[in-house]
Amino acid sequence: MRIAILGGTGSFGHALAHRLAAVGEDEIVIGSRDATRAHEAAQAIDSPNVSGATNDQAVRGADIAVLAVKAEAALDTARGIADALGDTPLLSVASAIRFEKSVGAFPDPDGLSLAERVQQIVRAPVTAGLHSIAAANLDAAPPEEDALVCGDDAEAKELTLRLADKLVAGRALDAGPLASARALEGLTAVIVNLNRRYKAHAGVRITGID
Secondary structure (H helix, E strand, O other): OEEEEEOOOOHHHHHHHHHHHHOOOOEEEEEEOOHHHHHHHHHHHOOOOEEEEEHHHHHOOOOEEEEOOOHHHHHHHHHHHHHHHOOOOEEEOOOOEEEEOOOEEEEOOOOOOHHHHHHOOOOOOEEEEOOOOOHHHHHHOOOOOOEEEEEOOHHHHHHHHHHHHOOOOOOEEEOOOHHHHHHHHHHHHHHHHHHHHHOOOOOOOOOOOO
16 A cells, blocks of 8 residues: 655654554655655655655555644645645644643634645545544554544545554544544644643543444
8 A cells, every 4th residue: 555644754744654664564655845855754764665755746646645744734735735636535633723831732713623624625535533643652663542533435434444553552443524523633632731741642542442
């Protein structure tokens, strides 16, 4: 499977590429606006299965693309790759949260999730997930937590769940329609506050599901 990671030069994208290479994925392409940075990030992982390219080049021919850029760059990146992406499923992992220095992190006040706003830009089916997984946890080993995924397109969601299942020691769980991304992205703010308060890299485990 060819997996394009847009924003693979950032901490989460790099950790994701490293973890996918570690589990033996055939082809991982790190995308960036800057091809040189993408190639350097790929070389740092030191795997023959990882390469670098511009965002446009990365998504062409991909089976799935992961939008792993920072939240403030997500919509512009989606606009930039929309034509090249075509109908390739796109997994959105960013959360638009705001910070108040003395208080902490807050969910985005926008009525729609960032993933839903991305879906308004691209014709490809968008899924959302992995919001609760910290880059530090993902880079070290499969984290002992669950991965929550949501989306409206059944085939795209199933593909995303199969991908997510390879990343965690827990389970990849179907969290419902894309509108559920509003809650999943908001959960990021909760986890950021927990991490700041307890100096940790918190994750999520869902109980009561066999």
